[in-house]
Amino acid sequence: MDIQRLRTDTPGCAKxxxxxxxxxxxxxxxVIEAVNGHFALESTIGGYEAAEQNDAAVQRFYDAVAGLIGARADEIAYVENATRAWDMAFYSVPFADGDRILTTTTEYSSNAIAYQQVAEAKGARVDVVPDEADGTLSLDAxxxxLLKGDVRLVSLNHIPTHNGLINPAAEVGRLCREHGVLYLLDACQSVGQLAIDVNEIGCDMLSATGRKYLRGPRGTGFLHVRRDILRTLVPPFLDLHAATWxxxxxFEMRDxxxxxETWERYVAGQIGLGVAADYASALGMTDVETRVTDLAAKLRKELADRPGITVLDKGVRPSGIVTFTVDGHDPTAIKDAAREHGVNINVTNPASHGYDPHARPLAVRASVxxxxxxxxxxxLLSALPRT
Structure with a gap:
């Protein structure tokens, strides 16, 4: 990869x-030019007219995203963010009394809230599958x-935001296929970071965002739904785009x-997200994954060698997310101090992963x-406090 060229192509890298x-x-x-260009067109000829004029770019989104993840274009929906994409998939599953939802300890609390809401409304039950000692979801468990029966859905986050691991998504898919169980994968941190093929993973539904590793606009996301199960799912709401009166x-739902989807959408964002997907594909996701993994490994080693710093990451397959603490220093204060040195990092909050019994207090998160x-x-290392 020509890193200098890629940095020149990224205005923020100079800042x-x-x-x-x-x-x-x-x-x-x-991506910037695609979004700004369409918005400028809207401002000069009108929103409806701009969408008509740029229809080819709007439609390109479906092929671009499908190509990135090994899907078909008719299996892709444009949705305004990863949460709403996940919600549209989850709430479309016809849960009934006695159904079980299996998830992991590292599940996002936002998704856990949805589980609980459906459990209370439909009489379903949520069971949290334990981890291996390294923090990865236990496939044996x-x-x-699954052998106990009554499982309607396995719902997994591919990469948790707070401990650096990558869950074994393809192995989970194999088990779900063997037992005839629906499989929903939250890939908000993995699309754009890892080489993703929905056929190899074996998921029935996959939700993702534009703003994270895919480098698309905020306020964009997508949902993949495997064609074979589409007719078994009823979206929680429909409009005149999703169905015909x-x-x-x-009414008749789209096939x-x-x-x-809904008819009203951020059209400039959809165009920009399609451009971001094409950009990632052109780079080669295997090369992207290797570069991200290598940088993260280097950072973990450098941090682990510093006195007073504890690297918190788990799992046997690490991601580009690196989490750590510095003895005697508040993570939020570290984040703020790093920003003053021109370095953007963030903090993780255990409240975002409510099922995790081993979640630490606030930690620093650097994601490469x-x-x-x-x-x-x-x-970053120079901006960290000494202990």
């Missing part, structure tokens, strides 16, 4: 050492739960994933991307 890519990554020029008292450099890692 800051951005190590908060798990929050929102810096967009490249093509998952299989034991059949007078006098009927593709666009049944999960391929456009980061070793010099930027050194800038």
């Amino acid at each position: 800051v050492a951005h190590l908060n890519n798990a929050g929102a990554a810096l967009p490249p020029h093509p 998952l299989e034991a739960e 059949k007078a006098p008292d009927g 593709n994933a666009r049944r999960f 991307h391929y456009y980061n450099t070793e010099e930027e890692l050194e800038r």
Whole structure:
């Protein structure tokens, strides 16, 4: 990878050492130009007219995202963020009394709230599958739960935001196929960071965001729904885009994933997200994953060698998210001090992962991307307090 070219293509790299890519990554020029160009067109000829004129770019989004994750274009829906994409998938599952939802200790609390709401409304039950000693979801424990029966859905986050690990998504998919159970993968941190193929993973539904590792606009996301299960899912709400009105008292849902969309949307964002997906594909996601993994490994080693710093990451397969604490120093204060030195990092909050019995108090989170450099890692290390 030509890192200098990629940095030149990323205006933000001239301003800051951005190590908060798990929050929102810096967009490249093509994404910026696509979003700004469409918005400028809207301002001069009108929103409806601009959408008509740029329809080819709007439609390109579906092919671009499908190509990135190994899906079909008719299995992709444009949704305004990863949470809403996940919600549209989860709330479309026809849960019934006695159904079980299996999830992991590292599940996002936002998703856990949805589980509880459905459990109370439908009589379903949420069971949290324990981890291996290294913090990764236990596949043996998952299989034991599947053998008990009554499992309607396995719902997994691919990469938790607070401990650096990558869950074994493909192995989970194999077990779900063997037991005939629906599988929803929250890939908000993995799309754009890892090489993703939904067929290899075996998930039935996958939700993702634009703003994180994919380097797309904020306020964008997408949902993948496997064609074979589409007709078994009813979105929690429909409009005249997701369904066709059949007078006098009927309607017919779309026969593709666009049944999960709404007519009104951030059109400039959809165009920009398609450009971001094409940009990632052109780089080669295997190369992206290798670069991110190598940078994160270097940062972990440098941090572990510093007295008073504890690296908190778990798992046998680490991601680009690096979490740590500094003895005697508040993580939020460290974040603020780093920003004064031109380094963007963030903090993790255990309240965001409510099922995790081992969640630490607030920790510092540095999340690297391929456009980061070793010099930027050194800038972070220099900005950290000494103990």
